[in-house]
Amino acid sequence: MKRSLWLLLIAPAAFAQGVSVLSTRHNLAVSGPGPARAQSETQICIFCHTPHRGAALGVNRPGSTAIYQPYNSTTLVSPPPGSPSGATRICLSCHDGTIALGQTLSTGLIPLIGTGPGGTIPPGASNLGTDLRRTHPVSFAPASTPTTHPPPPGDPVKLDAGGRLQCTSCHDPHQDLLEPVQGKFLVKPNRASAICLTCHAQPYWATNPSSHQSSTAFYDTSKGATTPYTTVADNACESCHRPHAAVTTAELLKSTTSQVCMQCHTGLVAIKNLSIDFTKPYPHPSLTGDPSIHDPAEGPLNPTRPLPETNPAAPRHAVCADCHNAHASFSLPAVPPRADGFLSGVWGIDRNGLRVAPVGNQYEVCFKCHGDSANQPQARGPTPPETVWRAVPDLNLRQVFDLAAPSFHPVEGPGRSATVPGMIPPWTASSIIYCTDCHASDTGPGAGGTGPAGPHGSIYNHILERNFSTADFTPESVVAYALCYKCHDRSVLFSVQSSFPSHSQHVQMQSIPCSACHDWHGVSLVQGNPVNNAHLINFDVSIVRPNSVGMRQYQSTGLGHGTCSLNCHGVDHVNLAY
Numbered sequence: 001m002k003r004s005l006w007l008l009l010i011a012p013a014a015f016a017q018g019v020s021v022l023s024t025r026h027n028l029a030v031s032g033p034g035p036a037r038a039q040s041e042t043q044i045c046i047f048c049h050t051p052h053r054g055a056a057l058g059v060n061r062p063g064s065t066a067i068y069q070p071y072n073s074t075t076l077v078s079p080p081p082g083s084p085s086g087a088t089r090i091c092l093s094c095h096d097g098t099i100a101l102g103q104t105l106s107t108g109l110i111p112l113i114g115t116g117p118g119g120t121i122p123p124g125a126s127n128l129g130t131d132l133r134r135t136h137p138v139s140f141a142p143a144s145t146p147t148t149h150p151p152p153p154g155d156p157v158k159l160d161a162g163g164r165l166q167c168t169s170c171h172d173p174h175q176d177l178l179e180p181v182q183g184k185f186l187v188k189p190n191r192a193s194a195i196c197l198t199c200h201a202q203p204y205w206a207t208n209p210s211s212h213q214s215s216t217a218f219y220d221t222s223k224g225a226t227t228p229y230t231t232v233a234d235n236a237c238e239s240c241h242r243p244h245a246a247v248t249t250a251e252l253l254k255s256t257t258s259q260v261c262m263q264c265h266t267g268l269v270a271i272k273n274l275s276i277d278f279t280k281p282y283p284h285p286s287l288t289g290d291p292s293i294h295d296p297a298e299g300p301l302n303p304t305r306p307l308p309e310t311n312p313a314a315p316r317h318a319v320c321a322d323c324h325n326a327h328a329s330f331s332l333p334a335v336p337p338r339a340d341g342f343l344s345g346v347w348g349i350d351r352n353g354l355r356v357a358p359v360g361n362q363y364e365v366c367f368k369c370h371g372d373s374a375n376q377p378q379a380r381g382p383t384p385p386e387t388v389w390r391a392v393p394d395l396n397l398r399q400v401f402d403l404a405a406p407s408f409h410p411v412e413g414p415g416r417s418a419t420v421p422g423m424i425p426p427w428t429a430s431s432i433i434y435c436t437d438c439h440a441s442d443t444g445p446g447a448g449g450t451g452p453a454g455p456h457g458s459i460y461n462h463i464l465e466r467n468f469s470t471a472d473f474t475p476e477s478v479v480a481y482a483l484c485y486k487c488h489d490r491s492v493l494f495s496v497q498s499s500f501p502s503h504s505q506h507v508q509m510q511s512i513p514c515s516a517c518h519d520w521h522g523v524s525l526v527q528g529n530p531v532n533n534a535h536l537i538n539f540d541v542s543i544v545r546p547n548s549v550g551m552r553q554y555q556s557t558g559l560g561h562g563t564c565s566l567n568c569h570g571v572d573h574v575n576l577a578y
Contacts, residue, residue, distance in 0.1 A: 019176040024185070026173050036121065048090050048173070066098045066130045071137035073250035074297035074305075077148065081132075081140040086160050087168040088138045097127040125226075125245045133249040138166055147201055156187040157198040170195055170243075191229060193236035200237075204328030204345045211330045212239060217269045224254060224263045232269065239264070240326060248291075256291035257319040261326075272452035277441050282464075283457030284318040293317040299347070300355050308349065308373040316375055323365050323454075328358070339365060342454065351412055353398060363401065363411050366435050371398030386461040388470050388515050391539040391552060392527045399524035406533040408522030411435060417535075419559075421499055422492025438483060438520070440465040470515040472543045476508045484514055499535075499560050502578060510569055516543040517554075531555055539566070547572045 021027055021044065025034030028047045032038075041047075070081040084092050093099065097120050121127045128135050141163045142150050151157040151169070160166050171185040188194060192213075197205075205213050215232035219225055219239060226242060229235050240260050246252035253260045267273035278287045294317050298305035309316070320326075328345025339346070339362040347357035348364030349371055359365055370376070376395050378387055394400055401411040408415065410432050420429040435455070436446070442458045443451030447465050455463045462468075466482035474480050478490065494504035506512045519538035528538070534556035544566050546552045551565035551574070564573045 019178060019182065021174045024176045025183075026185070048093075066092070066096050068092075068096070069131045069133050070139075071132050071135060071249075074295055075250070076137070077145050078137075078140055078143040081137045083139070084132075085139045085166075086162070086164060087166040091167040091171075091173070092128070094121050095126060095128050096130050097121050097123075098130060128244055134244075134246040134252065136170075136243040136252065139164055141165075142199060147203065148199055149201065151198045155198055157195060158187075165199075190227065190238075191234050193238065196237045196243075202327040204325070208328055208330045208344060210326075210328055212236075212326055217264070219264065219269050223268055226254075232264070251296065257294050257321055258286045258291065261320045262287070274452050274456055277443075277452060277457035280442075280457035280459050282459070282461050284455060284463065285316075286319050286456070289317045289319070290315060291319060294319045294321060296321070300349065300353075307368055308371055309375045312374045312379065314375045316369065316373075316377070318369065322368065325358075349398065351398060351402060361412075362434050362436065363397075367398045371396055386470070388519075389541045390519060391541050391544075392519075392523055392533065394519070394521075394524050394527040394538070396524065396526070397521060399526050400522045402524060405522055405524045406528045406530040407536045409433065409438075409520065409536070417499075419499075421497050422489035424487055424489050427487045433487075436465075437486075438465060439463045442466065468515075468520075470513050470540070472513060472516070473511045474513050475511055481507075481514055500578065512543065512568065513540075516540045516568070534562075544568050547574055549574060 022031075023033060025032070025036065026047075027033065027044050028037050029042050029044045030038050030040060031042065031044075068084055070083070072080050099120065132138070142148055142159075142165055144150060150159055150163070157169055159169060170187060172187045173185055176182055176185050177189065184190075186195060190196070204210055212232055213236065217232045218230060219232045219235055220230045221228075225235050225238070227235055227238050232239050240254060240263075241252045242254050243252060247255050247260075248257070251257070255263065262275055264270045265272065265274040267275075275287075277283060293315050295302075295305045298307040300306060300308065323346060324342060325345035329342050330344060331341060339348075339359045343359060343362060343365055345358045346365055347355060347368075348359035348361075349367035350356045350361075350364050351367075353372055356364055378393070379395055399405065401408050403413045406416075411434075412432075414430045414432060417429060423429065423431070436453070439455040439462065440446050440453060440458070441449070441451050441456055442460055442465060443449035444453045444465065445451075446453065458464055460467055464483055466486060467479055468483040469480040478485060481490075492498060494508055506517075507514065517539060518536040520536065522536055523533040523538050527533075532554055534554075537554045537556075539552060539554075541552075544552060545568070547565055547567045549565075552567075553565045554562060555565075556562045557577070561578065563575045563577045565575055566573050
């Protein structure tokens with residue numbers, strides 16, 4: 001009678017709803033229904049609770065000499081967790097896999113059946129081990145910030161008496177909800193990550209809304225789901241994250257940073273198959289680089305993980321999260337040069353070299369790596385074979401596209417020339433273009449295909465959307481310079497209407513490639529000047545050589561006029577005017 005009364009007193013609400021502890025795997029007594037249970041012990045609560053002033057005597061939780069590695073992250077704003085405490089300490093007495101279930105009394109081990117070696121919890125997701133870096137942080141007081149906050153009053157998710165988040169904030173060890181996540185001991189149903197969103201308020205998640213927040217695409221356990229829900233929206237956070245036994249630390253992802261995206265973006269869940277582009281000859285190295293290089297806290301002011309990189313020897317990376325914010329991205333087109341839709345919520349580097357979050361222009365995402373970074377491959381070598389050797393090497397695209405530069409393709413704003421003959425509508429001299437108008441999948445919508453948009457990979461070098469030949473003696477054709485002819489009317493370029501009437505003589509008759517004279521991005525004010533580098537003039541030194549008096553120079557002398565002093569295909573030019 002006394003034992004029955006004690007059981008009711010220590011857990012008065014244990015049987016209020018759902019499946020009571022008697023019918024769950026937490027009943028470790030001989031009567032328990034789970035695979036792990038004692039051979040002779042009949043008491044149920046004793047595995048976690050010690051009666052008769054146990055707390056005052058300091059023996060109310062099982063003992064263990066385990067040393068834990070707590071969770072930590074470079075983006076953690078709360079005080080970092082220390083050694084597990086409170087209810088978490090009780091949970092880990094079994095779930096760290098170091099001691100035998102039932103070792104709660106000084107009399108020693110209560111033998112168990114159906115467990116791992118020595119009676120410990122079997123290997124699996126429930127065996128968290130002592131390395132807690134891949135488990136949601138516990139035993140810490142969460143800070144109230146714009147993105148995280150303690151659970152509101154009255155919510156089933158609760159902090160302990162000391163204001164700390166413990167295992168019991170999300171899990172109720174005394175009961176298991178009947179639906180829809182039986183077996184997880186959750187304090188409330190977690191459809192659409194209701195438990196996660198109790199404390200986590202990810203920017204853009206519900207306000208865009210993010211495609212991941214609203215997607216009804218089918219996503220079940222056969223595709224990597226760890227919940228019983230069957231859509232991306234219902235799985236929500238757990239479509240990508242795993243609160244326990246994650247593959248990555250800090251971010252708690254199911255797989256490495258980019259591979260977790262490939263769970264869905266291989267045509268299995270998301271419509272577009274991105275994996276095809278990443279296997280093309282010229283991909284962004286999102287699936288082949290070292291995934292540990294990326295850090296969510298990196299940026300221009302980060303002393304240990306600066307981005308843009310300041311060390312020429314620093315490894316480069318281009319994981320999915322560098323360009324896409326999975327909490328914010330959504331599938332709507334943006335108006336150039338804006339960066340909504342797929343690039344929504346991403347931070348970047350603006351035209352002044354300052355961090356901006358979120359980006360307002362697509363090029364700000366690209367400038368993270370292709371602007372001030374000191375480790376660009378053309379600079380640190382070996383130079384890729386498809387790289388054009390320029391008279392004026394200019395790798396900082398943030399400076400190249402600056403509106404004060406001598407000449408540039410119109411990425412940050414309209415170009416310097418008031419007239420550009422032969423633009424194919426809707427392009428005009430006042431147009432602004434995206435980086436992805438040139439750098440994109442060769443099978444994407446910009447190329448007239450049905451593949452994914454964006455610069456994930458291409459069969460053409462430099463991840464170009466269309467072919468652009470740079471080899472000398474290339475016969476001119478619509479295929480050889482398909483990228484140029486996307487915007488520039490071929491029939492006008494090779495006519496007297498062209499701003500340079502000798503285009504036809506050079507490109508068609510002499511088979512000199514466009515790149516021999518023109519640098520497709522432009523030349524910055526730091527490296528060039530408006531006289532010698534107007535009209536994107538920056539010679540390929542492997543084709544255009546110094547003339548008989550040692551000059552390799554172009555000079556602009558006015559609209560549609562200039563002089564050349566150089567040697568090309570054996571022809572010497574000395575102040576040759578046009």
